[in-house]
Every structure is written in C-alpha cells, then in structure tokens.
Amino acid sequence: SQQGEEDPQALSIQEGENATMNCSYKTSINNLQWYRQNSGRGLVHLILIRSNEREKHSGRLRVTLDTSKKSSSLLITASRAADTASYFCATDNQAGTALIFGKGTTLSVSS
Amino acid sequence: NAGVMQNPRHLVRRRGQEARLRCSPMKGHSHVYWYRQLPEEGLKFMVYLQKENIIDESGMPKERFSAEFPKEGPSILRIQQVVRGDSAAYFCASSPPSRDRGSEQFFGPGTRLTVL
Numbered sequence: 498s499q500q501g502e503e504d505p506q507a508l509s510i511q512e513g514e515n516a517t518m519n520c521s522y523k524t525s526i527n528n529l530q531w532y533r534q535n536s537g538r539g540l541v542h543l544i545l546i547r548s549n550e551r552e553k554h555s556g557r558l559r560v561t562l563d564t565s566k567k568s569s570s571l572l573i574t575a576s577r578a579a580d581t582a583s584y585f586c587a588t589d590n591q592a593g594t595a596l597i598f599g600k601g602t603t604l605s606v607s608s
Numbered sequence: 609n610a611g612v613m614q615n616p617r618h619l620v621r622r623r624g625q626e627a628r629l630r631c632s633p634m635k636g637h638s639h640v641y642w643y644r645q646l647p648e649e650g651l652k653f654m655v656y657l658q659k660e661n662i663i664d665e666s667g668m669p670k671e672r673f674s675a676e677f678p679k680e681g682p683s684i685l686r687i688q689q690v691v692r693g694d695s696a697a698y699f700c701a702s703s704p705p706s707r708d709r710g711s712e713q714f715f716g717p718g719t720r721l722t723v724l
Contacts, residue, residue, distance in 0.1 A: 539716055
C-alpha cells in the first residue's frame with residue numbers, strides 16, 4: 498500500500514513564484530526523501546531529512562518534517578521553467594530494504 | 609564516475625516472449641534495487657539484492673519474474689512469458705554499503721518495456 502501521498506497531484510505556476518508540495522505518510526519513519534523525475538527520465542535525489550530534523554535547506558529547496566502529523570513539505574522558491582517535473586516523496590519500509598514512493602506531484606512552471 | 613547504467617533503454621516484446629533488463633550499479637555500490645513504474649504512477653518496489661543474494665523480494669510477482677545479481681556482471685531482471693500488463697518503466701537503483709536504513713538511492717535512466 499502507499500506510504501507517502503503527495504498533494505496536490507498537479508501544480509501550475511509562473512516562473513519566479515514559489516511552489517509548495519506536501520506529503521503525508523502512515524507509519525513511523527527513520528527519514529524521508531524527496532526525488533525529482535523529469536519526463537521520461539530516471540529519478541534524481543533532491544534531499545533527505547531525518548526523523549529528528551524539522552527543517553532542511555538545499556539551494557532553492559526547503560523541506561520541513563512534522564512527525565507528529567506524519568507530513569512533510571517541499572518548497573521550491575523562485576521557480577524556473579527547468580523545475581518542471583514530477584516530485585515524489587519516499588520513505589523507507591519497515592525493514593529498511595526499500596523506498597516506498599507516493600504518486601507524485603506534477604509541477605509545471607511556465608515562463 | 610559513471611552513474612547507474614541500464615540497458616536496453618527501450619525494449620519491445622511480443623506476448624509470450626522473455627524480457628531481460630540489465631543494471632550496472634555505480635562503482636563501489638553493492639546494493640541494487642529494482643522498481644516498476646506504471647504510467648501516471650509512482651515507483652513500486654520489486655526486489656532488493658546484494659552480490660549473489662536476494663535480500664527482499666516482497667514486491668516481486670510470484671510468477672514469471674526473477675532477479676539476480678551475480679558476483680561478476682550486472683544485475684538482471686528477467687520477465688518470462690510477458691503479458692501486456694508488464695508494459696512499464698523499470699528502474700534500477702543502487703546504494704553503497706551503509707549502516708543507515710533507508711539511505712539515498714541512485715537511480716538509472718530506466719528501461720521502458722512495451723509488450724505488443
């Protein structure tokens with residue numbers, strides 16, 4: 498079954514605007530990761546946040562984690578057309594042997 | 609440092625044929641994972657292997673699918689007697705030996721399987 502569920506499913510914004518995507522999960526986690534997938538390509542790792550961290554930054558990316566609400570958000574600031582992609586959150590399964598992905602948020606940034 | 613390599617990138621098979629998908633992990637990585645992605649869906653875990661060992665195959669269909677990661681050479685995902693429902697993108701990922709559970713995985717470009 499799905500562990501992570503992203504929302505919204507699709508998001509369209511203009512260049513320069515901020516994009517916020519949310520992820521909810523069901524069971525306790527060790528960490529949560531965000532990946533990006535450009536159309537027809539493989540996944541690129543963006544950021545990993547551990548369960549004892551509340552916020553993490555990487556360039557224009559900001560990730561928050563609220564373990565009490567079992568949710569995470571990914572904020573992309575000053576978006577660019579090149580940010581157009583699908584974004585997935587992923588958590589580790591109970592055994593720590595695999596990542597469990599949500600269905601993703603499709604972000605479209607128009608210039 | 610080359611990333612995860614997968615080949616072929618595109619594979620077309622007729623129903624009943626066999627499909628063999630190959631994955632070479634990043635240099636120094638001894639853990640390999642296979643995922644399947646259906647259109648408009650997220651990735652679904654299939655199997656996790658280390659050299660010569662299957663560690664977790666809980667996501668693999670019980671029939672027709674098998675995976676191996678031999679001592680020498682790439683990891684192979686094999687699908688026998690393919691059916692149209694097997695059409696999907698198959699991604700391989702690798703990670704270094706790590707004490708941390710759920711560490712970052714590095715993904716290959718995927719193999720897109722089309723079953724006619």
